[in-house]
Amino acid sequence: MATLTRTSTPTPTSTNYQRSAWAFLLPGTAVVVLVLYLPVLYTVYLSLTDYSGLGSPVFTGFNxxxxxxxxxxxxxxxxxxxxxxxxxxxxxVGFGLLVAYLSFGLKGAAWLRVPFLIPYALSGVAVGIVFSFVLQNGGALSQALDFLHLPGGTTRWLQEAPLNTVVMILAASWQGIGVNxxxxxxxxxxxxxxxLEAARVDGASGWRLFRFVVWPLLRPSTTIVVGLSIVNSLKTFDIVQAMTQGGPNRVSETLGVSMYRDTFSNSNYGLGSAVAIFMSVITVAASVLYLRRQLAIGDSSGSTAERAVR
Structure with missing residues (x-):
């Protein structure tokens, strides 16, 4: 009579788990290194050289x-x-919050937000071209003001600083309010x-309800929106390049436009790389400082809403 023998299945060891984990991690890690870190390191190297795009870079230190x-x-x-x-x-960010709060809970609120979302489907270059047509000398805005006999018809919206920067921010805001x-x-x-119901029972409403209940509970979303806004504004390029190219006489340039001009227009890759590294440093520093502050505030504000409605 044959006897059945029980065979035990070998249990995977921690070494096998580690090997499997590395097998999954290595392809993604390699892609990140090749696409992100190596270009950054090469940009750091170029920022320390004199390089016109032809020949070999000449090391110049911190010049x-x-x-x-x-x-x-x-x-x-x-x-x-x-x-x-x-x-x-x-x-x-401010108007995005206002639109969201005022439309929240209304019947058909999703349709009310659609007109604010449509501009976000456009590229920054497209927005810049549209507003260049509106704001140029003798453009649509000037003609409308003259037709209505209102002041401002002769204002050079894109030629005077810092007015040109202000109107470009308004153009970018037209695009960004919807997504915020x-x-x-x-x-x-x-x-x-x-x-919210407990706060209303305790008598909170209007500004008091928003300030002491809704706003603290909205902190995670606010952190994300403000953080993205800071990062995107620090690297502003497309809408400025489309509307003024940093002019006139470079008075409306941002760091992104300066980097582009130095690198591709003036063929000074070393100086353009230095501007890029400076942009990267201040962007990372601003992001880290902002997130650390928000995390510290978040840890200390857990009971803000409860205290406020008492």
């Missing part, structure tokens, strides 16, 4: 960075970039109904 801080146009670009950061936080409103709407939909 390009010294040239940056000695160039008054660089500080103009930096100032304009900071104006973009502030303007992007005040207008598209959508993100804030998602955040509002994730807020539990119980805290």
């Amino acid at each position: 390009n960075y010294v040239a940056l801080v000695r160039d008054p146009v660089f500080f103009t670009s930096l100032a304009n970039t900071m104006i973009w950061v502030v303007g992007s936080l005040l207008i598209p 409103a959508l993100l804030f709407t998602v955040g509002l939909q994730s807020i539990p109904a119980e805290p």
